[in-house]
Amino acid sequence: MQAPVNxxxxxxxxxxxxxxxxxxxxxxxxxxxxxxxxxxxxVNVTFVALARKAQSVDGQVIVFFVxxxxxxxxxxxxxxxxxxxxxxxxxxxxxxxLLRW
Amino acid sequence: xxxxxxxxxxxxxxxxCLQVTVLLLWIERKGSALIQDRVGANRAxxxxxxxxxxxxxxxxxxxxxxxxxxxxxxxxxxxxxxxHWLAPWVAVFPLFLTFAVVPFGDVIVVGGREINLQAVALSxxxxxxxAMVSLGVYGxxxxxWASNSRYAFLGSVRGSAQMISYEIAMGLAxxxxxxxxxxxxxxxxARLQGRLMWGxxxxxxxxxxxxxxxxxxxxxxxESKRAPFDLPEAESELVAGFQTEYSGSKMSMFMxxxxxxxxxxxxxxxxxxxxxxxxxxxxxxxxxxxxxxxVAIPSLIVTLLQIVSFLVKVFVFCWIQILIRxxxxxxxxxxxxxxxxxxxLPVGLANVxxxxxxxxxxEGWTRT
Amino acid sequence: xxPDVILFWVVAVLSVASALTAVLHRNPVYCAxxxxxxxxxxxxxxxxxxxxxxxxxxxxxYAGAIVVLFLFVIMLLSLEPDAPPRGRYxxxxxxxxxxxxxxxEIGTAALISEPGAPxxxxxxFGSTRMVAQSLFTEHLLPFELTSVLLLVAMIGAVVxxxxxx
Amino acid sequence: xxxxxxxxxxxxxxxLVATILLFMSRILGRRRPSKVKYEIFETGNPPIxxxxxxxxxxxxxxxxxxxxxxxxEIVFMYPWAVAYRELxxxxxxxxxxxxxxxxxxxAYIWRVGALEWD
Numbered sequence: 001m002q003a004p005v006n007x008x009x010x011x012x013x014x015x016x017x018x019x020x021x022x023x024x025x026x027x028x029x030x031x032x033x034x035x036x037x038x039x040x041x042x043v044n045v046t047f048v049a050l051a052r053k054a055q056s057v058d059g060q061v062i063v064f065f066v067x068x069x070x071x072x073x074x075x076x077x078x079x080x081x082x083x084x085x086x087x088x089x090x091x092x093x094x095x096x097x098l099l100r101w
Numbered sequence: 102x103x104x105x106x107x108x109x110x111x112x113x114x115x116x117x118c119l120q121v122t123v124l125l126l127w128i129e130r131k132g133s134a135l136i137q138d139r140v141g142a143n144r145a146x147x148x149x150x151x152x153x154x155x156x157x158x159x160x161x162x163x164x165x166x167x168x169x170x171x172x173x174x175x176x177x178x179x180x181x182x183x184x185h186w187l188a189p190w191v192a193v194f195p196l197f198l199t200f201a202v203v204p205f206g207d208v209i210v211v212g213g214r215e216i217n218l219q220a221v222a223l224s225x226x227x228x229x230x231x232a233m234v235s236l237g238v239y240g241x242x243x244x245x246w247a248s249n250s251r252y253a254f255l256g257s258v259r260g261s262a263q264m265i266s267y268e269i270a271m272g273l274a275x276x277x278x279x280x281x282x283x284x285x286x287x288x289x290x291a292r293l294q295g296r297l298m299w300g301x302x303x304x305x306x307x308x309x310x311x312x313x314x315x316x317x318x319x320x321x322x323x324e325s326k327r328a329p330f331d332l333p334e335a336e337s338e339l340v341a342g343f344q345t346e347y348s349g350s351k352m353s354m355f356m357x358x359x360x361x362x363x364x365x366x367x368x369x370x371x372x373x374x375x376x377x378x379x380x381x382x383x384x385x386x387x388x389x390x391x392x393x394x395x396v397a398i399p400s401l402i403v404t405l406l407q408i409v410s411f412l413v414k415v416f417v418f419c420w421i422q423i424l425i426r427x428x429x430x431x432x433x434x435x436x437x438x439x440x441x442x443x444x445x446l447p448v449g450l451a452n453v454x455x456x457x458x459x460x461x462x463x464e465g466w467t468r469t
Numbered sequence: 470x471x472p473d474v475i476l477f478w479v480v481a482v483l484s485v486a487s488a489l490t491a492v493l494h495r496n497p498v499y500c501a502x503x504x505x506x507x508x509x510x511x512x513x514x515x516x517x518x519x520x521x522x523x524x525x526x527x528x529x530x531y532a533g534a535i536v537v538l539f540l541f542v543i544m545l546l547s548l549e550p551d552a553p554p555r556g557r558y559x560x561x562x563x564x565x566x567x568x569x570x571x572x573x574e575i576g577t578a579a580l581i582s583e584p585g586a587p588x589x590x591x592x593x594f595g596s597t598r599m600v601a602q603s604l605f606t607e608h609l610l611p612f613e614l615t616s617v618l619l620l621v622a623m624i625g626a627v628v629x630x631x632x633x634x
Numbered sequence: 635x636x637x638x639x640x641x642x643x644x645x646x647x648x649x650l651v652a653t654i655l656l657f658m659s660r661i662l663g664r665r666r667p668s669k670v671k672y673e674i675f676e677t678g679n680p681p682i683x684x685x686x687x688x689x690x691x692x693x694x695x696x697x698x699x700x701x702x703x704x705x706x707e708i709v710f711m712y713p714w715a716v717a718y719r720e721l722x723x724x725x726x727x728x729x730x731x732x733x734x735x736x737x738x739x740x741a742y743i744w745r746v747g748a749l750e751w752d
Contacts, residue, residue: 008514010576011481015488015507017572022492024564030543034504035492037535041511044527048520057603060520064604064710067530068615071706072622074535075699078542079629082695085546104643111644115651174659178672184498190652197648201641221640225597228525228712235533239505242540246498250674258544262694265537265701272708279715285597345675349659354652435751438697442749446704446740450733453711457718457726464719516638526709534705541698598720601713605725612728615710616735619703623739626699627748630692 008049016042027093033077040070106216111201114220118200121364121415122357123162128416129360129423130165136427169356172349177248180346184247189347189354192240195233196361202226203368204288206378206408207385209400218378218408219288226287227275230369234271234324238264240358241326241333241343248346256342259434260326260333266441267323267330273449274310274317277456278373281309291377295384301391303381306374312452314374316445321366322422323441325359329429332437367418375414378407476517484510497543505536522597696748707736 019042022035044063051059085091134141142165176185203226206218223229238261245257282290296304307314323330334342344355371377382388383406387398398406432440487506494500508531515524604612714721714729721728743749 005518007477007481008518011477011484011514013575013578014485014572015511016575017568018485018488018492020571021564021568024567025561026492028497030497030539031492031500034500034539037504037531038488038491038507041508041531044523045511045514045518048515048518048523051520052518057599058607060523060600061604061608063520063523064526065608065611065615067526067709068618068706071530071535071702072618074538075622075626075702076629078538078695079626079699082542082546082692083629086692091546104639107640107643108647111640111647114644115647119651170655170658171662172659173663173665175671177674179674181498184502186656187502190656193655194648194652197652198641198645201644201648220644221637223637223641225521225525228522228529232525232528232533235529238533238537239502242537242544243498243502246540246544248674252675254544258541258694261537261541262697265534266697268533269701269704269708272705273711276708276711276715279712280718283716283719285712285716340675349663350655350657351659354655357655438751439749442700443744450737453715454730454733457729460718461723461726522713526712530705530709534702538695538698538702541695545692545695597713597716601717602720604710604713605717605721605728609728612710613731613735616707616732619706620735620739623700623703623736624742627696627743627746630696630699631746631748 005049005053009046012042012045012049015039015045029081029091029093030078032093033074033081037070037074040066102214106214107220110216110218110220114200114203114205115197117205117412118197118361118364121419122360123166124416125360125363125419125423126165127162128420129426132420132423133427136424166353169353170350172352174349174351175346177250177346179249181247181249184243185346186351188240188244188247189351189358191243192237192358193354193361195236196358196365199230199233199361199365200368202229202287203365203372204291204377205411206404207292208288209404217288218404222288223286225285227279227285227290230287230365231268231272231275234362234365235265235268237324237358237362240355244347244355245343248343250346252340252345253343256333256339256345259339260343263326263330263332263437263441264324266438267320267445270316270441270445270449271320271324273446273453274313274320275373277310277313277449277453278306278317280453280456280460281306287372287377291372291379294376295379297382297391303376303379305376305379310374310452310456312448313456314370316449316452317373318366318370318418320441320445321362321369322425323437325362325366325422327359327363327422328426329432330437331431332434363419363422364415366422367415370418371411371414378411380406380410383407473517476513480510480513480517484514498540501536501539501543504539505532508532508536522600693751700743700748703736703739707733 016039019035019037019039022038023032026032026035044066047059047062047066049059051057081091130142176182201220202223204217204219208215208217210216221229241257241260241264245253245255245260248254278290279285282293284290284293290306294303294305298304298308302308326333332342333339334344339345344352347355382390383398383403385400385403387403388394388396390396484507487503487510490503491500491507494503508527511531512524512527515521515527710732711729714725718725718729
């Protein structure tokens with residue numbers, strides 16, 4: 001692998017920005033969660049790229065934990081969305097507003 | 102040169118996959134007839150039946166796919182066109198690819214060049230198989246959703262829930278296999294099974310991991326969505342499940358994906374539990390029987406024997422799956438889920454724990 | 470041109486395109502499928518960066534599980550495609566601005582950081598055994614905490630889902 | 635040869651075959667469009683209403699979520715399984731604790747009845 005690690009770091013930054021853009025722009029909570037996933041993945045790429053640069057496998061191990069957090073986040077996040085949808089019939093972030101019901 | 106060799110092995114892997122699938126189609130027809138005591142498909146013939154004899158197997162194998170491929174292709178007006186087209190492709194592609202990592206022979210040396218009879222020698226072979234099988238869900242989900250039909254939708258929701266439920270049992274079975282061999286490489290696993298236990302019994306995985314074998318086989322059958330786990334396409338309830346709105350070659354691709362999954366499960370059980378391409382007592386230079394009897398065999402024949410042994414084993418397991426498919430009634434949905442979550446999952450976890458403890462204990466004993 | 474650099478550009482174009490689709494498409498199902506595409510590209514990046522185990526696990530976990538859950542929820546709620554966005558131009562402009570600034574900022578930080586000379590990594594870098602050694606010895610505590618996190622997620626999801634069932 | 639290059643060749647080949655298969659009916663099959671043919675199949679009845687808007691039991695969703703949790707657990711088990719001989723009893727104890735905590739979760743959801751389908 002000869003493509004400099006920095007290339008991948010920049011690509012990760014772009015993906016992270018796209019994810020952040022989605023979180024800010026979209027009103028559909030499910031799509032917002034997807035954008036968060038994208039951001040987490042961009043971070044994973046950064047970890048792995050830096051792990052390679054530092055020649056330490058730690059960065060790869062952290063990806064495991066990020067994956068776990070992502071899975072837990074999606075599970076709980078979607079559970080909340082579902083419970084909320086049952087109550088209010090909407091997935092629009094503007095209309096959900098309050099976290100209490 | 103490397104590229105050409107790689108292309109050839111890839112082609113062989115794909116052809117094995119396609120041929121096994123087509124053969125399965127025939128075996129399914131004739132086998133079901135055998136089981137139900139009837140003659141089975143015997144009408145397909147060339148030139149409108151002018152030939153005095155029936156061409157049998159070739160006929161069915163040719164006629165069935167040809168018929169399906171020349172049907173009209175229908176996309177319902179209410180469907181999501183792009184996804185409707187995408188779904189069969191997504192259903193078939195990862196399954197085709199799975200065969201690339203299954204070794205169908207040992208590494209052979211031709212003209213001073215080592216050729217691995219495994220299209221892709223991936224070090225994480227088992228994980229690759231698991232990943233590709235887990236991608237099979239997409240064909241079902243996308244197909245059912247894109248059709249915009251109630252039957253298709255119900256079938257796809259049922260189907261995907263079933264597939265992911267049994268994937269866990271499958272994953273656990275694979276973990277215990279990895280515990281036994283200590284590697285994720287399928288070729289390595291096949292090679293390790295060439296040893297002998299106590300000098301007599303071939304060290305096949307099934308002797309080390311019988312429970313994992315049963316788990317993997319059951320989970321695999323559920324994964325292939327065939328009876329007794331054929332709820333996603335239960336004819337009597339859901340017409341054809343997620344493939345209701347498909348016709349022609351797209352429908353045949355969904356059908357094919359089921360058959361390929363049958364073949365994959367057979368290939369996987371063969372590789373992990375029944376020695377892969379190994380023939381008992383056959384080594385690179387010929388047979389070495391435990392009594393001291395030795396039969397020398399040229400290496401080309403050895404390779405051929407190994408490939409044939411792999412294919413024979415695969416067909417045996419395909420046949421067992423077809424036997425099961427035509428013998429058992431369909432489960433109810435609650436039974437299906439309860440079986441996956443309340444039986445297979447705890448058994449799988451217990452099996453992993455037990456094999457880990459036993460493995461370490463046995464290793465301690467052999468060391469002292 | 471070096472095949473690795475070609476690979477990088479292919480992956481870069483594909484991943485950015487699919488990420489944009491995932492973020493911008495109005496139909497949530499398409500978003501989810503584009504997200505799978507983007508996550509695949511990430512898996513390819515992992516392979517290129519010698520993280521072979523992680524790459525396969527990425528496909529199993531993200532494509533095989535997480536996005537399936539997304540699709541499930543979208544299907545279970547039978548969501549219509551979102552209405553085209555109306556008004557809120559300020560908000561939209563602001564989010565584009567923020568995203569661009571963020572990307573440029575992190576991107577330059579990455580670029581001006583010590584130039585990445587191609588390293589020779591050990592032959593088995595990123596191998597399963599190596600990752601396992603690190604994961605189960607050095608990172609023992611986070612690993613055990615992970616199980617607690619998963620337990621909480623499991624219980625939480627069941628409680629939330631059964632609330633209305 | 636790099637296995638990933640081989641994988642790429644394989645993927646190209648498989649993708650090509652799958653694509654050819656996909657378009658086979660368009661090429662070989664004849665087309666006789668009619669209105670009824672393009673309707674959704676509902677055993678002969680004209681379809682009523684739209685599918686979009688009907689919802690499904692939350693059970694399916696719960697299955698998917700439990701699947702994710704156990705999938706992650708299995709993902710952690712693979713590296714351990716590969717290296718467990720080197721890790722020895724210590725690694726086994728770690729994994730036992732990990733599995734034990736998740737087994738508690740399994741017991742809980744079992745007790746609560748989240749695994750029941752009626």
